[in-house]
Amino acid sequence: MRTHFCGLVDEALVGQTVTLCGWADVARNMGHFVFIDLRDHEGIVQVVAEPSDGDGGRDVVEAAAKVGYEDCLRITGTVRRRQNPNPKIHTGQVEVVAEKIEVLNKAEPLPFHAHENPGEDIRLKYRYLDLRTPDMQRKMRTRTKLVSALRAWLDARGFQDIETPILTKATPEGARDFLVPARMHEGEFYALPQSPQLFKQILMMAGFDRYYQIARCFRDEALRADRQLEFTQLDMEFAWVDEKIVQDTVEAMVRDVFREVMGVELDATFPRMTWAEAMRRYGSDKPDLRIGLELVDVAELVKNCEFAAFTAAANDPDGRVAALRIPGGASLSRKQIDEYAAHAAKFGAKGLAYAKIDDAGAVNSPIQKFFAEDAFKALLDAVGLRNGDIAFFGAGNYKTVSDSMGALRLKAGKDFNLVQDGWKPLWITDFPMFEWDDEEQRYVALHHPFTAPAVDSIADLRTNAKTAVSRGYDMVLNGNEIGGGSIRIHNSAMQSAVFELLGIGAEEAEGKFGFLLDALKYGAPPHGGIAFGIDRIAALMAGTESIRDVIAFPKTTTAQCLMTGAPSPVPDKQLAEVHVQVREKGADKA
Template sequence: MIRVEQQRTHFCGEICDPSLVSKRVTLTGWVQNYRDHGGLMFIDLRDRSGLVQLVFDPQTNPAAHEIAKKARHEDVLSVSGIVQNRDPENVNPKMKTGAYEVKIDRIDFLNRSKTPPFQIDQEDVSEEIRLKYRYLDIRRPAMYNNLFMRHRITQTVRRFLDEHGFLEVETPILNRSTPEGARDFLVPSRLSHGKFYALPQSPQIFKQLLMVGGLERYYQIARCFRDEDLRADRQPEFTQIDIEMSFVRQEDVMRLMEQMIARVLEENYDIKISLPIAQITYQEAMEKYGIDRPDLRFGMELVDVTDVVRDSDFAVFKTVAEKGGMIKCLPVPEGDRLSRKDLDDLIAFVGKYGAKGMAWMRVKDGKLESNIVKYFSDSIQQKLLEVTGARENYTLLFVGDVKKKVVYDSMANLRLHLGDRFGLRKKGELKFVWVVDFPLFEWNEEENRYDAVHHPFTAPKLEDMALLETDPLKVRSDAYDLVLNGIELGGGSIRIHDMELQAKIFELLKISREEAREKFGFLLEALEFGAPPHGGLAFGLDRMVMEFQGLSNIRDVIAFPKTQKGTDMMCDSPSEVTPKQLEELGIKVVEYRANK
């Protein structure tokens, strides 16, 4: 084994300074490429800062030249030599160091590499291979840059919160299982057979306890765990920028957090955003976009036409309207680009979201055309043109259903699908919006009871308190989400700190006093000892970095991620454990047979 005997003087990417010409430098790194031109030998040496070209001349240093001929991809080198200008015809403008090279007179192999499964500068590498050899994937400049920017963003957040009086406090990873909306990852206890810890889905309860403890301002770059179905922007273990504040109102939290986001963008991307960030109510978001995290980079807003088409002779729409359902229209500019086959494909597309069909009309010569226009009187057609704002070459797409959720889901995804197809969701454009005034409850038809939209500690709006007795579904909450380009970056709420109100919320959620004490006992007891008004928010750090880096896969901003099946291809986990380990935990594994 060869140890590092030459102390590195510079990083490879630093060999771009004219003042270094004719000076000796010592570099270390990996062999990216090598080229033997018969006489001169060239190696591109790479470290985390970039590449630099090394030159080995047999006329001036035959020993170093002979050693360099043995170099192969990903060998680890230590080299020393003199910086010189490249010949003008050999300058590489694509490289930061492309105007310079280092003429080497000493080379040491610090380690040799097997032939790697892919070249570090190769672009068309399957994600499966990249994840299996993640330590090699991290050597790629793009992957390194993602992790570097994640670090930079985290440091900006820490500085900002420190400047504003926040304390960074760690909360437990092993805790009791409490209902938070997703399945818990459970950890069996060796010392208490038959009992389990749960990994935290969030530090929610503990950060509220810290407010009771008088810290007033807390944050944590917190690891969280949720055993749920995965997708491109979701991982079973993820990181939150978790924040809680005492003696604040909703606006206080939102204003401070948007300042933090603005600082992150300005310091790390030289992007300035206008503050304050605009707000939209939950109800407005659903009515205009069909979703509570709207992408505002383009228009194409939905229009409710239920009342307009109620008296038409089109049986499908009449039936939906009579049964209290909803008919939404999506006006598509330049919709004449959609062929009949395209429209048939869109009917199948909305079917994936529960829609039983999709109707359409085109605007031609100022009039509506389609195979269903005959069922609509001239006055109804004119009203449709007015309420949708449709002009020449527009196409109107309609979905109606008795279940409003089906209409919202179908039209929201149809809007985004067409936005992608027509190139309206432009990369690099940032459209932030706060979504506020979420409902406090939603109705659970299967269990015939109310569910909390966020969690049972979310405070209702003071002006809606009377509705708790008369119409709970109309009660709005002091909850808020920050949305960027259709992605929820983070969300939070003002919490309930009054035990009398908390008891009322539990009653509406059909959580008995005994059940509440069992699930949340230590928090409820803490609220009885002078809990201050408090609220907070949590940003998804992984998702934030993904969006700011302009990526579509959350795994590209995590050093060692899991696949969509929750497996680690590099470590081959999850894995079986030994019988002795199971015996110590008092666990016996039985064959699992899924219900057929």
């Protein structure tokens, strides 16, 4: 049907006849001449219809004059050099002189133009049109190159691509499962996998040594720019390894893949940073190192001041008082400072104190009155405040202060153009084993319940559960967690002890994880692994903040597919076949 792709026509084809297929990106009628920019997935080439001897030339010009935006065309013509080259595109040195123009499918008036940005809802409703645009074609091609490079790298190093089940068993930890009624087992359900975690561990116990899978995963959780109900991850698992082997291997993979896909050279060795250090310096377990700002702990300097919010947090073993200095931030107006306070409040902060020094050296701070003169000067000196700067102060629970001040650090970095160019990867290690859930009054796993603790003794783990450190690790790139993993528990007794600390009793553990506990008894090797978010890495490579831009058919933030109308009601007859009855909304409260 065609001889060449539009975007690949170049000077080597001058004088040759080609047949091209694509969409009319732009049609310009100049009277005697008509220019059509013909587009396919490889790019755009200029086609010109011009008069020539005989009726053929007139017919071509008339056909070209009727071409509308996004008409689906097949054009045959001769390649020649352009009189006015366009150096911005691959085909810019040539054009195709049309000899025959066929309209394969006439396009009705479109809801939006390919060169417009009509808003995400319209783009997702007409996703097939959105995906035609050169920008979306580029982003999706980047994703394809990424997945291809990952597969080639892993295949060349002896990793086995093994599929794991999509219909599996519901789990009690993490996000909510998507449930699938089992028609042949009345009243019972499958769950869609949140990850292949347990299956890949079983594969290590089964002797496969090195596994990978480009896996589809499902989590029934709130959506945002970097999350979807269904997503894709590169899942990996290794037998007979420790943290260093896993980290060194996948670090080499990431470096090679970035070089191949983007021509980018990442650091020869990624820096390592403990979770505790990351939270202390950056208020985040995925710090963006392109921003040079760091938090400063000042609890010791405010313990005896007269500001109650500071003294309460400074004297609380679980509290924190931290400051963030923003160079040039004294230019912030009172309204802008209030906006920073509102931003911190989104992350749990109950207030935001500040101090700023104008260019002449005058101090402006609502908390200055609570300090002796020398004590306040010592506080500002500790923060490093200089003329023209502002410092924000957060006080309260350690986690809340870290989260809110870390969020302010990111906002200030963007607002004051402090984000450096380039790529800043790092490893975050030594995560807490557990965190306390006040609502459920129990420990929950910070990574997942199969992560090994950094102690060999069950007694030590039970005694020091609050401060226990895990053998988990995350890879972070430019403030995004792109991969997370750990060394796994390979001892049945230790796994049972962890379940117990998480409030999972022996009966529940046997019912939900009995197959794992049994497998651990039969010579399970030490093993560990990691999973990388394909969507997140592709978004970073494509230069977009939303993973929806690198997923062909994503859901909205309200968990809908606007193109197909999913989710949608199901007829009662179909529900009856799977033994399910829909309760009216609010019926459980009656």
